[in-house]
Amino acid sequence: xxxxxxxxxxxxxxxxxxxxxxxxxxxxxxxxxxxxxxxxxxxxxxxxxxxxxxxxxxxxxxxxxxxxxxxxxxxxxxxxxxxxxxxxxxxxxxxxxxxxxxxxxxxxxxxxxxxxxxxx
Amino acid sequence: xxxxxxxxxxxxxxxxxxxxxxxxxxxxxxxxxxxxxxxxxxxxxxxxxxxxxxxxxxxxxxxxxxxxxxxxxxxxxxxxxxxxxxxxxxxxxxxxxxxxxxxxxxxxxxxxxxxxxxxxxxxxxxxxxxxxxxxxxxxxxxxxxxxxxxxxxxxxxxxxxxxxxxxxxxxxxxxxxxxxxxxxxxxxxxxxxxxxxxxxxxxxxxxxxxxxxxxxxxxxxxxxxxxxxxxxxxxxxxxxxxxxxxxxxxxxxxxxxxxxxxxxxxxxxxxxxxxxxxxxxxxxxxxxxxxxxxxxxxxxxxxxxxxxxxxxxxxxxxxxxxxxxxxxxxxxxxxxxxxxxxxxxxxxxxxxxxxxxxxxxxxxxxxxxxxxxxxxxxxxxxxxxxxxxxxxxxxxxxxxxxxxxxxxxxxxxxxxxxxxxxxxxxxxxxxxxxxxxxxxxxxxxxxxxxxxxxxxxxxxxxxxxxxxxxxxxxxxxxxxxxxxxxxxxxxxxxxxxxxxxxxxxxxxxxxxxxxxxxxxxxxxxxxxxxxxxxxxxxxxxxxxxxxxxxxxxxxxxxxxxxxxxxxxxxxxxxxxxxxxxxxxxxxxxxxxxxxxxxxxxxxxxxxxxxxxxxxxxxxxxxxxxxxxxxxxxxxxxxxxxxxxxxxxxxxxxxxxxxxxxxxxxxxxxxxxxxxxxxxxxxxxxxxxxxxxxxxxxxxxxxxxxxxxxxxxxxxxxxxxxxxxxxxxxxxxxxxxxxxxxxxxxxxxxxxxxxxxxxxxxxxxxxxxxxxxxxxxxxxxxxxxxxxxxx
Numbered sequence: 055x056x057x058x059x060x061x062x063x064x065x066x067x068x069x070x071x072x073x074x075x076x077x078x079x080x081x082x083x084x085x086x087x088x089x090x091x092x093x094x095x096x097x098x099x100x101x102x103x104x105x106x107x108x109x110x111x112x113x114x115x116x117x118x119x120x121x122x123x124x125x126x127x128x129x130x131x132x133x134x135x136x137x138x139x140x141x142x143x144x145x146x147x148x149x150x151x152x153x154x155x156x157x158x159x160x161x162x163x164x165x166x167x168x169x170x171x172x173x174x
Numbered sequence: 175x176x177x178x179x180x181x182x183x184x185x186x187x188x189x190x191x192x193x194x195x196x197x198x199x200x201x202x203x204x205x206x207x208x209x210x211x212x213x214x215x216x217x218x219x220x221x222x223x224x225x226x227x228x229x230x231x232x233x234x235x236x237x238x239x240x241x242x243x244x245x246x247x248x249x250x251x252x253x254x255x256x257x258x259x260x261x262x263x264x265x266x267x268x269x270x271x272x273x274x275x276x277x278x279x280x281x282x283x284x285x286x287x288x289x290x291x292x293x294x295x296x297x298x299x300x301x302x303x304x305x306x307x308x309x310x311x312x313x314x315x316x317x318x319x320x321x322x323x324x325x326x327x328x329x330x331x332x333x334x335x336x337x338x339x340x341x342x343x344x345x346x347x348x349x350x351x352x353x354x355x356x357x358x359x360x361x362x363x364x365x366x367x368x369x370x371x372x373x374x375x376x377x378x379x380x381x382x383x384x385x386x387x388x389x390x391x392x393x394x395x396x397x398x399x400x401x402x403x404x405x406x407x408x409x410x411x412x413x414x415x416x417x418x419x420x421x422x423x424x425x426x427x428x429x430x431x432x433x434x435x436x437x438x439x440x441x442x443x444x445x446x447x448x449x450x451x452x453x454x455x456x457x458x459x460x461x462x463x464x465x466x467x468x469x470x471x472x473x474x475x476x477x478x479x480x481x482x483x484x485x486x487x488x489x490x491x492x493x494x495x496x497x498x499x500x501x502x503x504x505x506x507x508x509x510x511x512x513x514x515x516x517x518x519x520x521x522x523x524x525x526x527x528x529x530x531x532x533x534x535x536x537x538x539x540x541x542x543x544x545x546x547x548x549x550x551x552x553x554x555x556x557x558x559x560x561x562x563x564x565x566x567x568x569x570x571x572x573x574x575x576x577x578x579x580x581x582x583x584x585x586x587x588x589x590x591x592x593x594x595x596x597x598x599x600x601x602x603x604x605x606x607x608x609x610x611x612x613x614x615x616x617x618x619x620x621x622x623x624x625x626x627x628x629x630x631x632x633x634x635x636x637x638x639x640x641x642x643x644x645x646x647x648x649x650x651x652x653x654x655x656x657x658x659x660x661x662x663x664x665x666x667x668x669x670x671x672x673x674x675x676x677x678x679x680x681x682x683x684x685x686x687x688x689x690x691x692x693x694x695x696x697x698x699x700x701x702x703x704x705x706x707x708x709x710x711x712x713x714x715x716x717x718x719x720x721x722x723x724x725x726x727x728x729x730x731x732x733x734x735x736x737x738x739x740x741x742x743x744x745x746x747x748x749x750x751x752x753x754x755x756x757x758x759x760x761x762x763x764x765x766x767x768x769x770x771x772x773x774x775x776x777x778x779x780x781x782x783x784x785x786x787x788x789x790x791x792x793x794x795x796x797x798x799x800x801x802x803x804x805x806x807x808x809x810x811x812x813x814x815x816x817x818x819x820x821x822x823x824x825x826x827x828x829x830x831x832x833x834x835x836x837x838x839x840x841x842x843x844x845x846x847x848x849x850x851x852x853x854x855x856x857x858x859x860x861x862x863x864x865x866x867x868x869x870x871x872x873x874x875x876x877x878x879x880x881x882x883x884x885x886x887x888x889x890x891x892x893x894x895x896x897x898x899x900x901x902x903x904x905x906x907x908x909x910x911x912x913x914x915x916x917x918x919x920x921x922x923x924x925x926x927x928x929x930x931x932x933x934x935x936x937x938x939x940x941x942x943x944x945x946x947x948x949x950x951x952x953x954x955x956x957x958x959x960x961x962x963x964x
Contacts, residue, residue: 057538057545061552068556072589076563079585080571099582107797117785117903140766140786 082153087129087165091156102129102165103151106144118164119144121152130164132157139170147172177242177318180230184316187223188309190216195302201295202377210295217285217298220305224278228262228271231317235261241335243324244268244317250341252730257342260351263359264342266486267317272356274308276363281305284367284391288374291387291941292455296374304366307512315505344733344758345767350409354402358429361399365432365478367391368439369520372471376523379530381464382450382457385443388471390934392440395474397926399433404919411912413769418694419915422586427565428484432477434558438551439470445544448609455941462538463548465524465531470555472520477558479513489569539611546604553596560589587695591645598652598688601681602659624662628655639693639910646696650689657685673932680925687918693778693911705740706790706901713906716780717743720902726754733758738902740771740782749773753784753904778910785903792898793857793889795870799881803835806865808890813837814867816884820846828852832869832884836860847886857889864891 084101085093093100104123117133119141131152133139144150152167194216201209231244235258240246248268249261263272281301288297322330342351368388375384406426407419420426442463450461483489487506524531538545563570567581606612606620632651635641641650664678701713705720712718719741727735735756742749751771758767766787773780794807796814803815813836820831831846841862847869849855857866871885889895 057548064552068559072560072563075589076560076567076581076585079564079582080567080579082579140768141788142766 086123086125087127087156088125090165093156097155099153099155099168101151101153103149106147106150117141117144121150131167132164133167133170135168135170139172143172144170176230176234176239177320180227180234180318181316183223183227183230184309184312184318187220187227188306188313190219190223191302191306191309192216194220195299195306198295198299198302202299205295213295213298213302214285217281217302220302220309221278221282224271224275224309228275231268231271232259232262234318235259238339240337240339241320241322241333242317243319243321246321246336246339248339248342250339250732252732253339253342254347256352257347260346260355261342263355264346264351265317267312267315269355269359269486270308270311270315271317273359273362274305274312276356276359277305277308277366280360280363280367284370287387287391291937293371293374293378293384293387296377297370300370300373301366304370304516307508307515311505311508311512314508341732341760344756344760345414345769348409348413350405350413354405354409357398357405358402361395361402361429361433362478362482364391364395364398365436365475368395368436368471369475369516372468373520373523376468376527379527380457381527381531382446382460383452383455385447385450385461385467386452386933386937386940389440389443389447390930390937392436392443393926393930393933396433396436396440397923397930399429399436400919400926401923403429403433404916404923408916412772418698419912422561422564422583424565425485427561428481431558431562431565432474432481434554434561435470435474435477438554438558439467439474441547441551441554442466442470445538445547449538449544452940462544465528466548466551468524468531469521470551472517472524476513476517476520479509479516483509483513484565484569541607541612541614541617543604543607543609543612546600546607550597550600550604553593553600557590557593557597560593561586591649594688594691595645595649595652598649598656598685601684602652602656605656605659605663605678605681624655624659627658631658640697641692643696646692650692653685653688653692657682657689660685673928673935676925676927676929676932678925679928680922683918683920683922683925685918686914686921690911690914690916690918694909694915698907698909700905700907702785702903702905704790704901704903706899709901714780714908715744717741718906719743721750732760736787738771738784738787740902740904742773742780751780751782753782753902755784755787755902774913776911776913778908779912781907781909783905783907785905787900787902789898790901791896793887793895795885795887797871797873797883797885799883803837806888806890808888808893809863809865811839812860812863812865814886816886817844819872819882819884823848824851830869830872832872832886834867834886838862857887865889866891 082099082101084103087102090100090102102121102123104121107120107122107128117139119131119133120128121131122128134154149172151171152165153169153171154165154167157164157166194213197209197213197216200206201213234242234245235249236255238245238249238251244265244267245261248265249258253261261268263269281298284301285294285298288294321336322332322334368391371384371388371391375381375388378384403426406429410421411419446461446463446467448461450457451459487509489506538548564581564585568578571579602624606617606624608616612620628651631654632641632647635650635654636647641647660678660682664675664682667675667678699714703711703713703718705711705718707720707722710717710719721739721741723736723738725735726737727733733756735754737752737754740751740753742751751773753771754767754769756767756769768784770781770783772782796804796807798804798814798816800816800818803813806812806814815835815837817833817835820833823829823831828851829848830851831848833844833846836843836845843861845860845867847855847858847867849869849872853871855868855870857868859866866889868887868889869884870887873883873885875881875883
């Protein structure tokens with residue numbers, strides 16, 4: 055078979071495969087803390103939006119703060135992301151969206167955030 | 175006056191560019207020396223107009239002419255001279271004018287080059303329209319607008335001159351801003367050249383020779399853009415404190431996509447060059463991958479335009495940590511038009527000539543180097559496509575009615591483990607193969623030495639370097655296999671003729687880079703630590719102490735900048751690492767700027783990234799909104815509820831009050847704590863307890879006063895608070911073999927440079943002497959039909 059048909063066939067498979075695979079990494083359900091806690095897979099990424107309250111100091115475990123979600127549940131959020139974010143930046147925000155997952159059983163009640171989006 | 179001249183020069187350059195482009199087009203239709211002379215004159219007028227416009231902008235910046243909006247927005251009186259120079263291109267309009275200037279200056283060389291190789295009218299007509307459209311953006315979004323014109327709603331007088339400028343973002347005030355953007359934009363500008371020669375080739379029905387002519391420029395563009403991308407990574411690592419060199423940010427990705435396409439193009443051009451024949455500047459036989467090369471040349475240049483569209487149009491402004499000003503609808507539209515114009519024009523030209531090209535097919539043997547170079551290029555394009563999909567995801571989703579979503583970083587990491595593995599294996603395999611065909615015996619002989627060396631090296635890395643994860647071990651084997659075979663070949667060629675070693679040096683650089691990426695991405699470790707002054711904690715075997723801080727850059731009054739001294743002690747030796755935290759007027763001191771401290775080692779860096787600085791200890795405080803209540807931290811039997819603010823004494827006594835409802839098990843009462851408007855406050859004991867309270871802070875919400883908050887401080891005589899101390903929170907990381915990442919890219923860039931010189935020399939030989947099917951290099955080592963690939 056000619057070389058071009060191989061390449062063409064690979065292209066036909068590769069393009070939808072890439073789009074499908076990319077879709078798996080942008081599928082970000084927007085939940086409340088309570089619903090995030092009910093997820094079977096604790097490591098599945100979810101987004102919770104709400105209002106920052108009681109911004110704490112950075113500690114050994116990372117920058118942490120409390121936030122109240124849309125249902126009014128207050129939960130401690132521990133930031134574990136790579137992009138630098140400071141406590142004063144969070145306290146200046148009116149709303150925050152945190153992306154991550156609920157802490158596992160041994161870690162106490164908290165939400166581990168890999169990304170934080172701030173809305174001024 | 176100077177601004178008017180600047181604007182006039184941009185308009186002049188734009189008009190002269192159109193005149194030049196149109197006359198070049200006329201010269202294509204009907205060759206005429208008159209048309210060519212007008213076109214050349216127009217070109218040089220445009221060059222001088224752009225150069226003088228740039229000189230005027232630089233003059234305005236260096237002389238603090240803040241009546242011009244661009245100068246006001248990006249420079250200030252206190253800015254040091256190198257950063258004043260950098261202010262020239264640190265803003266939106268400035269980066270466009272830098273790109274235009276560099277494209278224009280490269281155009282001077284392209285003109286001479288195109289004349290020499292008889293491509294002038296075709297290549298320069300396309301080149302002129304690229305510059306004209308860049309100038310159109312500058313005419314629309316001029317860097318010479320005044321503050322008065324930029325803020326029409328502010329009712330400013332026409333001759334308004336601000337006393338000082340807003341200045342440069344302090345985080346950009348480092349060496350890298352003077353180096354990285356000019357190199358990156360030189361790469362952007364150079365990417366125009368392969369595109370114009372491809373279109374010129376299509377116009378002239380010259381489907382083979384353009385490859386030879388454009389190849390040195392394609393290598394130049396790959397070299398410069400690759401180096402520029404690496405400098406961006408180094409800047410992020412060394413100054414911005416991201417913790418790494420690559421974050422798959424849209425701005426980083428959008429430069430990487432055209433670079434990957436350009437590198438794929440280099441390889442497919444070599445296949446076509448190798449399989450075709452040009453004699454004395456005349457095509458005798460057209461090689462393979464002819465249509466692929468035209469498509470890739472169009473895509474590489476369109477990739478640059480798409481990159482500009484992504485980063486400059488504002489479409490990704492909420493999905494990137496890089497921040498760019500949204501330029502307005504007109505510039506957005508112009509950028510989109512430029513992108514579509516060149517992409518569609520390029521593809522239309524190709525479709526127009528498609529039938530001409532359809533007879534030019536070449537079947538390659540499975541085990542030939544040409545075939546594996548083609549497969550390698552396909553893998554590079556797969557990488558570009560994956561990154562393109564991920565980067566464009568926030569644009570794609572709204573098109574199908576879904577919310578704008580950023581894709582997670584692990585998408586890129588997961589896909590690129592396999593793409594990286596394919597790249598290093600094909601890198602090694604293609605070098606092991608001969609041109610045209612390779613028998614199984616020949617391949618076995620070729621791999622007999624290199625595969626065992628790579629296997630032993632992988633084993634040693636697993637034992638001593640701890641790389642035991644199966645997929646990373648496989649990737650490491652691929653990288654070491656490629657490194658071994660390319661190093662052997664590079665040494666062989668460097669001894670005989672260094673120009674011929676370019677491909678091997680570049681491929682060895684890629685392998686080196688992959689080794690560095692494996693170690694840093696999989697085996698870096700980070701520990702989060704909080705240290706108060708005088709504290710010592712053990713981190714990765716180092717006794718880590720916070721020994722003090724120095725104020726630096728005291729002469730700059732717009733900022734408070736502190737260098738924190740972190741002492742690392744291990745086995746009797748000690749080092750001081752100096753991360754930096756500073757606050758600046760640039761952002762009204764709203765948030766701190768953070769810079770890492772790094773101990774550089776060949777085997778691994780110790781990277782200390784500051785996260786925050788705060789006071790710890792002291793009396794506890796609680797922030798309360800109206801109606802909210804809290805137990806007293808030292809005595810949970812007492813509850814405090816914030817009732818309301820009391821501003822009745824604000825005007826007369828400058829006092830603000832917070833009315834608190836105190837609830838004890840036996841009683842409840844109201845108590846008002848006061849603070850002075852200048853921030854001073856006292857601690858007063860609550861009746862019937864040992865608890866004192868103070869109104870420490872009023873956190874006003876200007877949009878909704880009802881949501882304002884009060885910070886209440888509590889002290890207890892019975893439970894004294896620990897003394898207040900300053901504490902710094904740090905991420906301490908060990909990044910093994912990160913030097914291989916930088917070293918690998920530099921080696922790759924050197925390889926590109928060698929190859930560029932080689933191809934330039936070959937071009938001269940082909941144009942003047944004869945066939946190009948066999949490179950004209952007299953002093954190459956033993957001929958095994960395995961000469962250098964790029």
